[in-house]
Amino acid sequence: MTPRRPEVVALDVNETLLDLAPIRAGLVEHGERPELLATVFARTLLTGFAAATTGTWCRFRDAFDAALAQLTDLSPSVRSGIADSFLDLTPHPDVEAALRRLVEAGVRVVTLTHGSPGVAEAGLERAGIAPLVERSLSSELIRAWKPAREVYLWAAGECRVEPAAMALVAAHGWDVHGAVRAGLTGVWFPREERSYPAVYDPAALVAADLGGAVDALLALPAS
Template sequence: MPFDPDRVTTVTFDSYSTIVDVDAAAQALADRVDDPEPVSTLWRLRSLEYTLVANFLDAYQPFYEMNRDALRYALDVFDADVTADERDEILAVYHELEVFDDVRDGIERLREGGYDCYVVSNGDPDMLSSMIAHADIGDLLADSISADEVETFKPAAELYRHAAARTGTPIDEIVHATAGWYDVTGAKHAGMQGTWVDRKGRPWEPVAGRPDLTVESIHELADALGV
């Protein structure tokens, strides 16, 4: 289905890889691991996989703890000599990841155009609080909504439906903007419009349909909404 801007009254955003750059986490590994890139890649992959498995096994724990376990596994796979304290220091980078350049100005355009904006994330409340403060967008957001509130991770429909209820918006009047392909498909499955924020020019994953809209920045989403 093509993107329908006339249906949209509320915009929700993912957090990691959409507002802040998780690739910057590799920098936190650079002083402790000879080749940080494969460790960082495996860390992110396992972190996602753990959340998906947790949904099916009813084994929820806050995302920060999932991320901690994933980091430990990735370091163990590559036989990295990193202490528990050093792991915590690496993990703490998630509180201060680099913010994409278009984030504040792009969300500001949407707010000025009359759209309520929210963050909907797997991140637990403490992570979201620090991310929003670091990104300097707290004054632009109506609220943030965490998977911790329903103890269920994306792409489960329950989280998106909970987000719609929290915003007080009919779910089909929300467009969810995210860099995660599984997040796009999860939002669409739940009844939202899904916008893929493809900052890196990657091919779309050939599963579960297409995004309603693909953009390279939040400014392009604002353009599509006519603000």
């Protein structure tokens, strides 16, 4: 079935919209290698996914701290300071133009994360583009992690649209896969990942960058 132009576009936050450079800088400041960030971030997701899959739950910040504790010898206070740096994140250079294009086309824009509430808002405010986003949604409010189906259905409900009327744009294949399984239009583009995993349900759209993802969504036929 051909996807239709969405009424609402939800964008993932960490890496997709916001650059994790301050987190990397915090690790380097305390003697860690900059490339450790990718491993810490992956271990954070593993921790959260495992908790959710087994019927428990933890906050993103707690999973991040657990990952740092497993992979480094940093003290609890240093780990806490690095975690605080999530509030210092800023959008990637291509984000403002992409959000403006959606808004100017009459598409509602929200953010959707399982990260800590306030992170998306702080980054958007810092860049002066918060008015382009209708609302920021964190699934911590329902004690769930993406890519659980309930997160995407909850987000659609919060936006008062059917899942088919919402798109999820992310630079993480697992996130797009979850959205597709929930009935959303899943759109993937690369940042750190080089390709969309073939083991997942196909994304409705795959683009070379965020701007291309927005262009592809706006080129879809209207409902």
